[in-house]
Amino acid sequence: MKKIALLVITGLTLLACGLVDKAKEQGVNMYTVSQDKELGAQVAKEIASNPTEYPLVDSAANPELYAYVYKIRNKILNSGKVTHKDDFNWQVKIIKNDTVLNAFCTPGGYIYIYTGIMKYLDSEDELAGVLGHEIAHADMRHSTRQMTTMYGVDAVLSAIAGNKEMIKNISASLIGLKFSRNHETEADSKSVEYLCPTDYNANGGGKFFEKMVAAGNSRTIEFLSTHPNSEGRIENYNAKKAEYGCTGNKDYKSEYANMKKLLNNIKTGGFGGSVIIRR
Numbered sequence: 001m002k003k004i005a006l007l008v009i010t011g012l013t014l015l016a017c018g019l020v021d022k023a024k025e026q027g028v029n030m031y032t033v034s035q036d037k038e039l040g041a042q043v044a045k046e047i048a049s050n051p052t053e054y055p056l057v058d059s060a061a062n063p064e065l066y067a068y069v070y071k072i073r074n075k076i077l078n079s080g081k082v083t084h085k086d087d088f089n090w091q092v093k094i095i096k097n098d099t100v101l102n103a104f105c106t107p108g109g110y111i112y113i114y115t116g117i118m119k120y121l122d123s124e125d126e127l128a129g130v131l132g133h134e135i136a137h138a139d140m141r142h143s144t145r146q147m148t149t150m151y152g153v154d155a156v157l158s159a160i161a162g163n164k165e166m167i168k169n170i171s172a173s174l175i176g177l178k179f180s181r182n183h184e185t186e187a188d189s190k191s192v193e194y195l196c197p198t199d200y201n202a203n204g205g206g207k208f209f210e211k212m213v214a215a216g217n218s219r220t221i222e223f224l225s226t227h228p229n230s231e232g233r234i235e236n237y238n239a240k241k242a243e244y245g246c247t248g249n250k251d252y253k254s255e256y257a258n259m260k261k262l263l264n265n266i267k268t269g270g271f272g273g274s275v276i277i278r279r
Helices: 001-024 033-048 065-076 115-120 124-139 142-160 164-175 181-195 204-214 230-244 253-263
Strands: 092-093 103-105 111-115
Touching: 033 142, 033 164, 065 092, 065 103, 065 181, 065 253, 092 115, 103 124, 111 124, 111 142, 115 142, 124 142, 124 181, 124 204, 124 253, 142 164, 142 181, 164 181, 181 204, 181 230, 204 230
Parallel strands: 092 111
Antiparallel strands: 103 111
């Protein structure tokens, strides 16, 4: 009996290992939606505890600025196209650093936008396109798919359980995460899909790439450092807009210009926490 039990245990162990290896090869997600939320919450705590590297703009001291960004977020979430609209947090935080042109979204929907990229963009639909792209990565759970490949299950579960060193490692990986070309294309397409039911130009994210191409990529854009072939992505944005029959044409440039003035007059105070503005 002992031999039979040992053979059964060994067989189950090999089967489990085989499933994990297969998941890594195919990009399958080994984590649950609840674990996405837990991991995102841990990463958010790590970011909030490091104001030197991530100087968060205090929402209580800058309510008008945050209300503007949440308005855009709400349009995207209320498009009816975000699968995990009611599952994830979708909290927005702005990082005050004008030299960094970047945005990212953790598992569970914690959205971070640098003031650098907000100042670089020219219109509200462009920012909506960028936000849509980042929301898509969380909504399609790209990050935890990548975590499955990079760390396996045990490491991420250790971070969720509160292992500080592992949280730091995974946080750094998530913020600088290099998505596959397929994941980037999916996120671009989803950005168009999210914006299509709104009054925005649904290819707002593509306009961002157009600006980069026109500038000759003369400035390093962290947001684009793992996003090759800008021309091909512009074509994808435009093709998806045509395919979905999107009719929105608003860019809200004047409103965006007013928002930029708020960026130039950010008030300090509090600890950089974000007020949740409910949709």
